Amino acid sequence: MSTDDTRGPAMSSTTTSTDGTGPYGRDTHAGRSAAGPGPSRWAAPVSAATWRQFGFAMSSLPLAVAGFAFVVVFFSAGLGLALTALGLPLTALMLTGARGFGALERHRARTLLGAELSGPAPVRPRRPGFWGGCTARLADPAGWKAALYQVVMLPWSIVSFVLSTVFLTIGWALTLYPTYHWVYHRYLGWPGMRVVDFSTGTSHHQYYISSPWQIAGVSVLGIAFLYLAALLVRAVNGVTRAAVRGLLSAR
Numbered sequence: 001m002s003t004d005d006t007r008g009p010a011m012s013s014t015t016t017s018t019d020g021t022g023p024y025g026r027d028t029h030a031g032r033s034a035a036g037p038g039p040s041r042w043a044a045p046v047s048a049a050t051w052r053q054f055g056f057a058m059s060s061l062p063l064a065v066a067g068f069a070f071v072v073v074f075f076s077a078g079l080g081l082a083l084t085a086l087g088l089p090l091t092a093l094m095l096t097g098a099r100g101f102g103a104l105e106r107h108r109a110r111t112l113l114g115a116e117l118s119g120p121a122p123v124r125p126r127r128p129g130f131w132g133g134c135t136a137r138l139a140d141p142a143g144w145k146a147a148l149y150q151v152v153m154l155p156w157s158i159v160s161f162v163l164s165t166v167f168l169t170i171g172w173a174l175t176l177y178p179t180y181h182w183v184y185h186r187y188l189g190w191p192g193m194r195v196v197d198f199s200t201g202t203s204h205h206q207y208y209i210s211s212p213w214q215i216a217g218v219s220v221l222g223i224a225f226l227y228l229a230a231l232l233v234r235a236v237n238g239v240t241r242a243a244v245r246g247l248l249s250a251r
Contacts, residue, residue: 045171045226053233056112057164060240063108064157067101067150070094075147092134095143102146102248109244113237117249149247153240160236167229174222178215184208193218 044050071094078091102119109115120142125132137143177193184190192210199205209218 044230045223050230050233052112053230053237054164054168056108056237056240057160057233059108060153060157061161063101063104064150064154067098068154070097070101071147071150088131088134088138092137095137095140095147098146098150099140099143101150102142105149105244106248109241113241115241115245117245119248120250145247149243153243156236156239156243160233160240163236164229164233167225167232171222171225171229174218174225177209177218177222181209181215 074090074094074097078087078089078094081087081090099120106117106119109117123133123136123140123143125136127135181192184192184194190208192208192214194206194208196205196207209215
């Protein structure tokens with residue numbers, strides 16, 4: 001006795017792992033290759049992802065200064081005029097502006113860091129009219145968290161800007177030293193970069209980086225600084241991203 005095979009042709013399926021990697025080993029969350037860290041790790045100092053990280057860290061400071069000044073000025077004005085009819089609208093304007101700065105921070109985190117962030121729900125006044133909108137803004141937790149973000153993140157933005165700039169500048173200055181070594185001899189009469197110059201009693205000590213091995217060693221040290229700078233900027237931006245996720249995004 002024969003039986004009919006009712007099964008159709010085998011269906012091919014494509015699976016996506018729960019850690020955010022697609023079927024071809026690509027990170028679907030941040031647009032980065034998840035196949036392996038080999039080439040990207042070795043190319044970290046010059047990769048586009050690292051430069052986006054530096055761009056995020058360096059652009060954070062001017063925006064943090066602007067956001068901090070806006071929140072402090074309007075909050076102080078609203079608090080000083082709290083007994084008048086102008087206090088509440090000024091505070092509501094401060095919260096509205098803080099939300100705007102928060103939206104800009106989320107956009108920067110999505111664009112430069114590849115973070116998946118969603119904004120909080122919009123403010124919905126329960127009563128119509130101007131005062132209904134003001135009271136809704138004053139009762140908006142997302143607005144107050146955005147204002148808090150602008151205040152507390154200014155010191156960290158300064159730290160991240162200084163660390164990223166210093167390590168990046170030192171790294172490239174040392175790495176490229178072989179290309180401008182000749183400047184010291186031609187314009188200063190030195191055999192190379194002077195790193196030591198001091199006197200002890202009747203002796204005067206000077207030390208220059210002039211031999212080929214010394215020049216190569218400085219360049220290697222600069223490359224090490226660039227790798228360290230790439231790790232550092234990711235670490236400081238990780239703190240900022242956590243603050244954006246905790247204070248500026250929907251939870």
